[in-house]
Amino acid sequence: MKSFSRFGSLLLQMLLIAIAGSSFAVAEKKTYIVHMDKSTMPTSFADHIEWYDSALKTVSDSGDMLYAYTDVIHGFSVRLTADEAKSLESHPGVLTLLEDVKYELHTTRTPEFLGLDASSSLFPDSTTASDVVVGVLDTGVWPETKSFDDTGLGPVPGSWNGECEVSKTFNSSSCNRKLIGARFFSKGYEGAFGPIDEKTESKSPRDDDGHGTHTSTTAAGSAVTDASLFGYATGTARGMARHARIAAYKICWQGGCFSSDIVAAMDAAIKDGVNVLSMSIGGSVTDYDRDSVAIGAFAAMAKGILVSCSAGNGGPGTMTLSNVAPWITTVGAGTLDREFPAYVRLGTGKNFSGVSLYSGKPLSDSSMFPLVYAANASNSSYGNLCMTDSLIPSKVSGKIVICDRGLNARVQKGMVVRDAGGVGMILTNTDAYGEELVADTHLIPTAAVGQSTGDAIKKYINSDAKATATITFGGTHLGVQPSPVVAAFSSRGPNPITPDILKPDLIAPGVNILAGWTGAVGPTALKEDTRRVSFNIISGTSMSCPHVSGLAALLKGVHSDWSPAAIKSALMTTSYTTYKDGKTIQDIASGRPSTPYDYGAGHVSPVSALDPGLVYDAGVEDYLGFLCALNYTSARIKTVSHQDYTCESGKKYSLGDLNYPSFVVPLQTASGKGGGSSAATVVKYTRTLTNVGTPATYKISMSSETSAVKIRVEPESLTFSKTDEKKTFTVTFTASSMPSGTNEFARIEWSDGKHIVGSPIAFSWT
Ligand SMILES: *[C@@H]1O[C@H](CO)[C@@H](O)[C@H](O)[C@H]1NC(C)=O
Ligand SMILES: *[C@@H]1O[C@H](CO)[C@@H](O)[C@H](O)[C@H]1NC(C)=O
Ligand SMILES: *[C@@H]1O[C@H](CO)[C@@H](O)[C@H](O)[C@H]1NC(C)=O
Ligand SMILES: *[C@@H]1O[C@H](CO)[C@@H](O)[C@H](O)[C@H]1NC(C)=O
Ligand SMILES: *[C@@H]1O[C@H](CO)[C@@H](O)[C@H](O)[C@H]1NC(C)=O
Numbered sequence: 001m002k003s004f005s006r007f008g009s010l011l012l013q014m015l016l017i018a019i020a021g022s023s024f025a026v027a028e029k030k031t032y033i034v035h036m037d038k039s040t041m042p043t044s045f046a047d048h049i050e051w052y053d054s055a056l057k058t059v060s061d062s063g064d065m066l067y068a069y070t071d072v073i074h075g076f077s078v079r080l081t082a083d084e085a086k087s088l089e090s091h092p093g094v095l096t097l098l099e100d101v102k103y104e105l106h107t108t109r110t111p112e113f114l115g116l117d118a119s120s121s122l123f124p125d126s127t128t129a130s131d132v133v134v135g136v137l138d139t140g141v142w143p144e145t146k147s148f149d150d151t152g153l154g155p156v157p158g159s160w161n162g163e164c165e166v167s168k169t170f171n172s173s174s175c176n177r178k179l180i181g182a183r184f185f186s187k188g189y190e191g192a193f194g195p196i197d198e199k200t201e202s203k204s205p206r207d208d209d210g211h212g213t214h215t216s217t218t219a220a221g222s223a224v225t226d227a228s229l230f231g232y233a234t235g236t237a238r239g240m241a242r243h244a245r246i247a248a249y250k251i252c253w254q255g256g257c258f259s260s261d262i263v264a265a266m267d268a269a270i271k272d273g274v275n276v277l278s279m280s281i282g283g284s285v286t287d288y289d290r291d292s293v294a295i296g297a298f299a300a301m302a303k304g305i306l307v308s309c310s311a312g313n314g315g316p317g318t319m320t321l322s323n324v325a326p327w328i329t330t331v332g333a334g335t336l337d338r339e340f341p342a343y344v345r346l347g348t349g350k351n352f353s354g355v356s357l358y359s360g361k362p363l364s365d366s367s368m369f370p371l372v373y374a375a376n377a378s379n380s381s382y383g384n385l386c387m388t389d390s391l392i393p394s395k396v397s398g399k400i401v402i403c404d405r406g407l408n409a410r411v412q413k414g415m416v417v418r419d420a421g422g423v424g425m426i427l428t429n430t431d432a433y434g435e436e437l438v439a440d441t442h443l444i445p446t447a448a449v450g451q452s453t454g455d456a457i458k459k460y461i462n463s464d465a466k467a468t469a470t471i472t473f474g475g476t477h478l479g480v481q482p483s484p485v486v487a488a489f490s491s492r493g494p495n496p497i498t499p500d501i502l503k504p505d506l507i508a509p510g511v512n513i514l515a516g517w518t519g520a521v522g523p524t525a526l527k528e529d530t531r532r533v534s535f536n537i538i539s540g541t542s543m544s545c546p547h548v549s550g551l552a553a554l555l556k557g558v559h560s561d562w563s564p565a566a567i568k569s570a571l572m573t574t575s576y577t578t579y580k581d582g583k584t585i586q587d588i589a590s591g592r593p594s595t596p597y598d599y600g601a602g603h604v605s606p607v608s609a610l611d612p613g614l615v616y617d618a619g620v621e622d623y624l625g626f627l628c629a630l631n632y633t634s635a636r637i638k639t640v641s642h643q644d645y646t647c648e649s650g651k652k653y654s655l656g657d658l659n660y661p662s663f664v665v666p667l668q669t670a671s672g673k674g675g676g677s678s679a680a681t682v683v684k685y686t687r688t689l690t691n692v693g694t695p696a697t698y699k700i701s702m703s704s705e706t707s708a709v710k711i712r713v714e715p716e717s718l719t720f721s722k723t724d725e726k727k728t729f730t731v732t733f734t735a736s737s738m739p740s741g742t743n744e745f746a747r748i749e750w751s752d753g754k755h756i757v758g759s760p761i762a763f764s765w766t
Contacts, residue, residue, distance in 0.1 A: 170204035326498075687729055742764070
């Protein structure tokens with residue numbers, strides 16, 4: 001959890017807890033989320049909670065309801081044995097039982113990089129901007145951070161129904177006109193792990209972790225001048241929507257984030273009146289009707305609330321995405337134009353560069369230190385990774401140790417080196433990370449270097465038994481090019497649940513991001529780290545998601561009548577996919593041009609998103625049609641949408657016709673005797689554009705990287721005579737056969753000479 005770097009150790013911890021827990025032989029209870037079909041509620045019940053209760057009493061006397069839900073789903077959550085769950089499932093009125101799923105958290109120059117500061121006049125500092133509320137589901141907030149300063153903000157919007165939950169560690173003055181709501185949801189977590197130990201964790205909205213303070217201040221924190229982390233990244237730290245209000249919903253605890261708590265928080269957020277929901281979490285789920293985040297997001301979307309989620313940190317492998325429902329905005333991560341260089345000088349005089357946020361006493365610049373590769377100084381088979389207690393002190397004492405990245409936290413490796421007597425660390429990337437550099441606040445002098453540099457240094461060690469080196473630090477560098485590049489960790493398409501919908505939707509800054517931090521732990525979150533900071537620099541799609549949440553809040557402030565789909569469309573169709581020189585945005589993992597499976601519609605470009613010209617709008621009916629195209633039964637549709645909806649039996653529903661701002665064209669490989677000869681496939685999609693600008697005529701243009709597919713758009717020109725007018729067009733793809741597994745890409749753009757409304761197209765032959 002926390003930033004992606006710490007996944008490894010957490011997973012290990014979870015594993016240990018699971019093993020420890022399995023020795024109990026009593027009929028074990030688990031938490032279930034029970035979806036009820038409210039249309040079958042007998043009229044004899046005064047309200048639905050009484051009805052839920054009576055259903056529950058038929059299977060379990062002791063069954064205590066954890067939560068009764070009303071907005072996100074009709075139903076409740078409860079701890080039951082497997083037998084009780086089974087008999088409840090057959091109770092009339094019960095739609096489905098979902099076992100509680102554990103989700104995990106997937107981290108100031110961002111506003112300048114995005115072009116927000118130069119154009120702040122475009123985003124009026126008006127009351128409408130401060131009427132927007134961003135709800136952040138995360139680890140809570142550290143209310144004392146300066147980013148929650150409410151100076152200059154007017155009274156809390158009258159429509160706000162939220163609450164500031166007071167407890168021992170959170171008092172009423174913790175909330176103000178910036179942080180207008182703070183709640184916590186722990187019943188599901190405590191059901192699984194037992195009561196929260198308040199000695200180690202605040203049973204309140206207070207953030208003991210840092211992640212939630214970071215994400216919420218990224219989305220909508222107030223401007224703080226002279227912010228920095230130990231002098232790194234000095235400047236003004238501010239959220240994307242600095243006039244919007246923040247409501248914190250703490251759902252993640254030391255052991256994870258449980259769906260029963262997530263649904264309760266989304267239920268509350270909808271009732272409270274948030275306008276945008278920011279969720280930097282993900283779980284492994286196989287379909288929309290098994291995914292509480294997707295189900296909750298549907299209810300939010302139906303109420304006009306945009307839900308922005310992190311794409312996941314499973315990259316650079318393909319099909320590694322989370323949160324892919326088409327009613328969610330799925331955000332991948334790119335880099336900024338900022339770096340924190342560190343230099344490794346070898347005994348040969350050769351000088352290599354890497355990155356670091358080390359701030360302690362530097363190594364003596366004039367002396368060189370013996371160099372050793374951890375793999376040659378350990379007796380464990382993963383010795384190269386510098387796992388706890390794996391280094392042999394006599395072989396590393398007084399030396400700079402090379403550790404490979406992976407498995408345990410990067411900052412942990414430095415601790416292992418220090419504890420074994422090493423003086424410094426060179427953290428080297430392997431295949432999995434390529435040249436991607438993530439800077440950390442290491443506790444010993446450390447430079448993180450890319451794979452090719454790492455390989456060169458290892459070669460030097462093997463060729464010279466007396467190899468030496470030293471490490472120096474270069475502070476903060478701006479203007480790094482090329483930027484952005486797609487982060488190696490950012491999860492990639494194709495969409496693992498519905499390959500016909502392109503995901504991620506777009507990318508935003510997610511590498512080395514400076515934002516507010518908790519006072520409860522140091523910047524590395526290691527127990528041994530006693531430093532305390534107001535701001536921290538961390539990385540992950542957890543950090544890119546709240547950028548988009550904040551930008552969505554900015555758009556909502558200016559266009560209060562736009563639907564979540566319209567806001568997402570504006571963000572997507574104005575995104576950019578190339579640098580100023582016309583070259584495609586790079587993938588840092590491969591060093592090659594990236595594709596829509598890496599960046600979706602491209603990198604967010606907020607100033608253009610404000611005035612997109614046209615939008616691909618969609619609402620509840622469109623998404624119900626999408627579920628029909630997936631052949632969902634009425635019961636499954638009800639689980640996702642909690643609506644009574646029957647797909648029309650005569651109607652042909654097509655996944656490709658969902659009014660989405662991007663396209664995927666699945667194509668079949670010809671399987672005839674000729675083996676991939678000329679059999680052309682024809683695929684036709686329909687889309688509808690809504691004019692959100694002034695009257696204008698738009699013309700189509702296309703660019704394609706492949707001659708294997710011909711694209712025809714009809715009509716080729718669309719004239720809008722007024723605002724809100726809708727026009728429909730069709731795209732016909734005529735594709736020749738390609739070998740299975742081939743992916744090709746193209747792009748169509750509608751332009752009136754002033755606006756460009758761009759959509760990526762991915763062709764995939766299977
Ligand atoms: C609330 O908490 C803050 C910070 O911990 C403290 O300064 C303040 O005195 C507390 N106020 C009350 C009313 O307890
Ligand atoms: C070599 O290292 C020094 C710091 O010791 C640094 O200032 C310089 O830019 C480095 N040169 C290169 C080519 O990286
Ligand atoms: C160090 O380890 C590497 C990789 O495990 C190995 O190839 C190399 O021979 C070792 N070098 C020495 C000096 O033991
Ligand atoms: C190596 O192996 C020994 C014996 O198996 C073990 O006691 C020790 O902790 C291991 N690690 C080091 C660094 O020696
Ligand atoms: C839905 O069912 C139809 C008819 O059986 C089939 O052609 C189509 O491929 C199915 N769609 C999906 C997404 O499974």
